[in-house]
Amino acid sequence: MKFQFFRFYALVVLAAALLIWSFNQIYNAIQEPNKSYQVDIDYFIERYNQPATESGNSTGQLPLFNTISAESLVLPEDVEQLLDTGNVIALSDDNGNTFYYKKNQSGQTLTMFGPFQDVKKDSNIEPYIIPLFYSSLACLILFLMRPIFRDLQQLQNEAAEFGRHPTPMSHSIKESSNIFPLAKSFYSMSDKIVSFIQMNKDLSRTISHEIRTPLARMKFMLEIIAPKIKRSQKERIQNDIAEIESLVNDYLSFAKVENEADSINRERHSMKNFLQEIYDKFSIYEQETAIKYHSDDVMAYFDQGSMSIAIQNLLTNALRFSKQTISLDFRLKDDTCILSVEDDGPGVGDNADNLMQPFSRKNTKEQNHKGFGLGLYIVRKVAIWHEGEFSIAQSDKLGGAKMQIRWPNN
Template identity: 30%
Template sequence: MRLLPAGVWARVLKRRLPTSLWGRSLLIIVLPVLVMQVAVTWAFFDMHWQTVTARLSDGLAGDIAWASESYADDPTRENLAIIADRAQRSMSLSVDLREGDVLPDERHRGPIGVVDRTLEDALRSRVDRPVWFSTTQYPAYVDIRVQHPEGVLRVIAPRERAVATQAHIFVVWLFIATILLMGVAILFIRNQVRAIERLAEAAEAFGRGETRERFKPHGAREVRAAAKAFLDMRDRIQRHIEQRTALLASVSHDLRTPLTRLRLELALAPPFKRAAAMKGDLDEMEHMIDEYLAFARGEAGEAAQTVSIADLLAVAGEDVRRAGAEVEISVPEDLSASLRPLSIKRALANLAANAAAHGERVRLAARALPSGGIEITVEDDGPGIPDDMHEEAFRPFSRLDESRNQNRKGVGLGLAIARDVARSHGGDITLGRSDLGGLRAAIRLPG
């Protein structure tokens, strides 16, 4: 048989090992304990139990040899009675003669072969006559028979005279001690792993934009230090986000004031040739301010709730129709998910607006994934985006004017905002080629 290389065995073993910290920590405790238990049990049976059994069997064989030789010296009933009485009083042996009987042909062997082999070797070395024995005919006794000319000398001996019968007590106590030690170890490991799991849950929730109360770090000193560092980092990031949002909101407010004055003056001014162009510039500037503020603020503080995906796509479809494109919606009526509605609506609105701006047909679809999540797709029949520029399209303020003339009205934040929303829900957005011939944007969200 050809042996596999060491690298292959390492990969196979790696795939079989637990991947979680709980499983690996448990393996670190359980495996050495099991190895120790097997080693101690083997050493006990090999060095102690077999030695004691061999000595007991040798002693019993010596008593059998004495009874057989004593009877052979004087094969009378009177002598047999004396031998039986002495054997019963001094050796706990029951001796009887079956006149005219012969040894059985069949052998009765017990489940532990070492007992029969040890007793057989002892009897052969100490008894000169043909001998037969059985360790299974009676549960608490050993049946030994010696052939004599007058018949079969039968000796019934207690089992503990031939076998160390209390060995199982040692094994039972060994297992009980092992279980107790493993139980204590499992409790301590579980407590430490739970602290790490709690930290991981808090980090994952913060990554999804969920606001949770501070928790008290517990567990080992290193785990508490990591949890405290995470909480401090989370507070600093939240302060930075709040300051950035407040700054942009203030800038937005300050910019809206002169824009409102310009719009009012433009409305009150007499008609002139450039009025429409100036109004369009004002609209574009206001739209840019809205996009800047939406990108900086996001919807991190919004609470998640169960919403109907069909309703979300219906709202996005109305936006597409208002933009002058033909829309097709395909979604199961009962499909729902726990989402932040405003942020998902903003992401779908951005994707639908991009699709309507660059195509005449737009397809909105949603389906449940086998893994338990959902997938929402927005497709168009426009020019699309080259495969090597998909990641570039997600960069903030990236317009890709040469390939798609993307975000002609905006500042290149539509796809960036949509991906930020998807990732804050624990999912992501991918781009690809649509069956309609244009771009296919797929939002995958966990269940």
């Protein structure tokens, strides 16, 4: 990356120096005095027609020929050589008057013609030199910077597409680009991530097949030896098998959430009818826990499959900790969907952030529950897929935990 930086820096400096030199040459060409010693006839006419009050007479301002001694001028050696070779030289005094000199044939005298006052003629292009220079400098910087930001935009689009669909990124950034080392790192990272995802999928299939098969054999053998062992031993083995199965199922759900985000399809659904179906599924638990359900009769945009899993995970989690009551509530506020599940359990305390991490579990002496901390993580992922957020707090209404999903209704 250092090579690309120094290359770009040298290119900017060289281009800027070339541009400055070019405009300096143009400016000097405009400001260059006329060295041909040709006198403009308009100058004589203007001087002749000047009012007499300025000089006392109308012809006093005209340049005149005079003869002076050659020794009256002290000149540098190179200028003296010009006079000796018969050239005409021009000298200006402190008042801005210019006199022309030429050495006579005798070599002892000089013919002096003047004075001429410098008349600076306005150039048509001179007022535009400075604005044109800065405009050209801005265009130069834009020309040099545009390829970098174009490649950065291309890399950003590829990274965003990779985030939506984790497939190997197309190597569209050329090696000549200044950001190629950065793009190369992105491409290498994307290849590794795709490899990890594929390995995770393979691991999920392995767990699904290789672990469930011996578990089935263990269940079969347990039924065979059940009459020969104590009831407590049988129940303990059954609990261990059930715990392993629960871990396998949770891990498979976790892998599905991680790897199948591209199947999300947000459509417009009736939220009241959708929650009614979920409420009916959990109505079998109302003998132990009362589930209070309320929803605004509105249409909302969400993915029905993933949102159903998220809400069921929230209700299952609430059933583990609630004592008597669970509240399921949905409302639409300022075009934002707000879904809340509250319970009257012990609450979450200071563990809210940890509970949303995978494989984290809440330690409590009051509840001996099964689970491996993946349910709330899946809820959080579903919220992210819907461009929303998932939060856990203390419930003011029931006193236990309050878990809430927010997402934009668009």
